[in-house]
Amino acid sequence: MSCLAKVKDGIPFFDPWINEADKAAVCGAFESRWLTGGPKAVEFEKLFAESVGSKYAVCVNSCTAALHLAMRSLGIGPGDEVIVPVLTFAATANAPIFCGARPVFADIDEKTYNIAPQSIVDKISKKTKAIIVVHYGGQPCDMKEIMNIAEDYDLPVVEDSAHTVGATYLGRNAGTMGVIGCFSFYPTKIITTLEGGMFVTNDEAIGKIAKNLREHGMSKNAADRERGAAWYYDVMDLGYNYRLTEVQAAIGISQLKRLDDINRMRVNAANKYTELLREVDGIITPFEAKDRTHAYHLYVIRVLEKEFGISRDKLFVELSNKKIGLSVHYTPLHLLTYYRNLLHYNVGDFPVAEKIYPEILSLPIFPTITEAQIAEVVNQIKVAKKISQG
Numbered sequence: 001m002s003c004l005a006k007v008k009d010g011i012p013f014f015d016p017w018i019n020e021a022d023k024a025a026v027c028g029a030f031e032s033r034w035l036t037g038g039p040k041a042v043e044f045e046k047l048f049a050e051s052v053g054s055k056y057a058v059c060v061n062s063c064t065a066a067l068h069l070a071m072r073s074l075g076i077g078p079g080d081e082v083i084v085p086v087l088t089f090a091a092t093a094n095a096p097i098f099c100g101a102r103p104v105f106a107d108i109d110e111k112t113y114n115i116a117p118q119s120i121v122d123k124i125s126k127k128t129k130a131i132i133v134v135h136y137g138g139q140p141c142d143m144k145e146i147m148n149i150a151e152d153y154d155l156p157v158v159e160d161s162a163h164t165v166g167a168t169y170l171g172r173n174a175g176t177m178g179v180i181g182c183f184s185f186y187p188t189k190i191i192t193t194l195e196g197g198m199f200v201t202n203d204e205a206i207g208k209i210a211k212n213l214r215e216h217g218m219s220k221n222a223a224d225r226e227r228g229a230a231w232y233y234d235v236m237d238l239g240y241n242y243r244l245t246e247v248q249a250a251i252g253i254s255q256l257k258r259l260d261d262i263n264r265m266r267v268n269a270a271n272k273y274t275e276l277l278r279e280v281d282g283i284i285t286p287f288e289a290k291d292r293t294h295a296y297h298l299y300v301i302r303v304l305e306k307e308f309g310i311s312r313d314k315l316f317v318e319l320s321n322k323k324i325g326l327s328v329h330y331t332p333l334h335l336l337t338y339y340r341n342l343l344h345y346n347v348g349d350f351p352v353a354e355k356i357y358p359e360i361l362s363l364p365i366f367p368t369i370t371e372a373q374i375a376e377v378v379n380q381i382k383v384a385k386k387i388s389q390g
Contacts (some may be wrong), residue, residue, distance in 0.1 A: 010323025011369075012366075013188075013362070013364050014187070014366045015369070016188075016192055021257075025251055025253065025254040026250055026251060029249070037223065037244075038246045040249040044059055044244070045198075048198055048200070049200060051165075052165070052166075052174075052181070053176050054176050055202045055207075056203075058198070058199040059244040061197065061243060061244055062197045064094070064095070065240070067160060068098050068240075068242075069209075069210045069240075069242065070210075071101065071130070072099060072210075073213070074129070074206075076101045081103075081125060081129065083120055083128060084106065084132045084134075085134050086108065086353045087108045087136065087332055087333075087356075091162075103333075104123050105123075105345065106119035106122070107352045107353055108136075108353050112141075112142075113137065114141040115141055117146055121149055124155075128155060129155070129156075130155055130156050131149075131157045131158070133178070135167065137286070137296070137298035138266075140168070140169035143169045144169075163189070164183075166259050166293075167263075167292065167293050167294060167295040170292070179203060180203075181199075183200070185252060190259070193252040196252065212237060213240060214239065214240065215241070217236050217239025218233050219233050220233040265367040269366075270365065273285065273365075273378065277381070280378075281307050282305075283301050283308060284304065284359075286300055300360050301361050302359040305359075309388030312359050318387075319381070319384065326363065328361060331357065332354060334346075334350060363377055
């Protein structure tokens with residue numbers, strides 16, 4: 001399916017925007033004998049750090065890797081607790097588990113679906129060693145309140161910014177307000193490197209730890225060894241192979257050049273959805289707080305069954321039958337088998353997340369989505385409502 005998929009052929013949930021410049025960048029990367037961990041990766045780190053306003057950036061092969069390195073860089077280990085929002089992707093909670101620590105779930109704000117500051121306070125214990133926040137859907141969390149809490153309790157904040165490249169809070173870029181920011185370049189994200197991620201920080205020591213752990217904990221990487229005469233290297237810590245390839249970095253550099261256009265197109269699409277859905281009873285469109293910008297990685301509506309006429313699940317089926325791609329972000333983690341068995345939470349422990357979970361529905365959104373596609377999605381929502389009314 002092309003980037004400008006026709007309505008009659010169905011509407012994908014997401015269609016990656018890969019243009020000719022991206023393709024040329026890939027071919028250019030193959031001209032270098034450095035196919036991984038080379039000059040393109042270094043350039044991408046520099047440009048990304050400049051873009052978000054961070055001093056240091058370490059490119060990695062996924063946001064999951066970045067989150068794992070964040071925990072390792074902060075010394076998180078067995079017996080520690082890390083506060084995590086209950087409404088997020090599994091990787092957020094898995095990062096502390098990888099280090100032997102326990103994720104402690106916090107409830108969310110009913111308007112933004114971001115972690116609720118008061119719930120963070122309620123979950124802090126003597127074992128708490130860090131807070132991970134997730135900027136859900138592309139809208140930054142209440143960072144002023146969260147950073148005040150972190151300061152009061154002397155806790156580092158890690159920003160899971162997988163949804164937010166270019167979104168701001170009080171003029172600062174998401175991912176740069178905590179000690180560490182972690183970004184995703186998965187195909188559905190704001191910019192893509194196919195797979196990939198970025199670890200950013202303003203702390204030089206933390207940046208050095210992350211860079212060392214990214215490459216097996218070695219004292220010298222391949223480029224260092226080539227520049228010097230000595231072949232010898234030491235292994236300083238238990239590290240990983242989390243490198244980003246030169247091809248991926250080249251795509252990232254190319255995509256980063258049009259970040260402003262990508263975000264503008266996403267916002268325009270979101271605004272069009274909101275305009276067309278405003279008068280549909282039983283549909284709640286995304287809430288935008290006034291002190292921040294929204295990158296709209298996701299466009300999430302709530303389907304109120306009583307007012308709309310049918311449930312979220314029924315609407316999902318009706319739209320899917322019309323070849324409209326949809327998703328749900330997310331099932332609250334405490335309801336999933338692994339975390340239920342590991343952490344022993346119960347139904348009712350997170351009332352806000354449990355309230356909205358049966359109602360939330362992610363509609364198709366991507367930079368090249370057309371107004372005709374958006375109009376068709378909304379039209380089919382209205383059709384489903386009309387049918388429900390008999």
